[in-house]
Amino acid sequence: MRSVVAVVSAVAMLAAQIPPGFAQNTVPVQRAMYNPALDPTVSVNQAIVDAFNAFPKGGDPLSKRIADIIVKNPRLGAGLVKYVQTAPGLTKDQKLAAERGLAEALTRLGVKAADMPVKAPPPVAEVYDYTWILGLLAILGIICLALCQKPPSECNVITPGGPCV
Numbered sequence: 001m002r003s004v005v006a007v008v009s010a011v012a013m014l015a016a017q018i019p020p021g022f023a024q025n026t027v028p029v030q031r032a033m034y035n036p037a038l039d040p041t042v043s044v045n046q047a048i049v050d051a052f053n054a055f056p057k058g059g060d061p062l063s064k065r066i067a068d069i070i071v072k073n074p075r076l077g078a079g080l081v082k083y084v085q086t087a088p089g090l091t092k093d094q095k096l097a098a099e100r101g102l103a104e105a106l107t108r109l110g111v112k113a114a115d116m117p118v119k120a121p122p123p124v125a126e127v128y129d130y131t132w133i134l135g136l137l138a139i140l141g142i143i144c145l146a147l148c149q150k151p152p153s154e155c156n157v158i159t160p161g162g163p164c165v
Contacts, residue, residue, distance in 0.1 A: 003146040010142040014135050044079040045069075052083070058093030066101025071108050 047069050055062035070077050084090065084098045 007142055007146045011139055014138055018132075018135065039078070039082075042078045042082050044083045045073075045076050048076065048080050048083050052087070052090065052094055052098075055094070055097070056091070058091060058095075058097035060097070062094060062097035063101035063104060066098055067104040067108065070102060070105035074105075074109060077102060077105070 048066070051062060051065045051069060055065070066080065070080065080098060080102060084095055
């Protein structure tokens with residue numbers, strides 16, 4: 001009975017040491033898109049702020065004004081996105097108008113997302129983890145020790161240093 005407890009305890013201790021990401025992809029997560037709200041180099045132009053202040057209810061006039069601003073200076077698009085993501089007082093209608101205005105500006109500029117090339121991520125070197133083999137060998141060794149011992153009836157208890165030492 002003690003050998004069964006020893007084997008179960010050894011297997012449980014080895015299983016507890018297996019890392020939580022075992023047999024899962026350990027490649028670090030990469031951001032899927034650029035977020036101008038997190039980029040400190042992107043600044044919001046005052047014309048964008050004035051457009052939102054002029055049309056607090058959003059709608060088609062705000063969309064047209066934003067489209068005109070972006071068509072005149074396409075570099076302000078990142079500032080528009082940053083303002084929409086970070087401004088606390090924008091309504092849902094204003095955000096929808098900003099989205100429509102940006103889409104209209106991109107259409108007028110001739111930008112078609114379907115025509116843009118897709119940039120493939122860089123290849124990731126494969127890393128092989130063979131620690132599970134060490135765990136398997138340790139479990140097999142413990143099982144062999146438990147099963148390969150001679151029973152106490154075969155031991156020569158009278159002679160010190162007998163076969164069951």
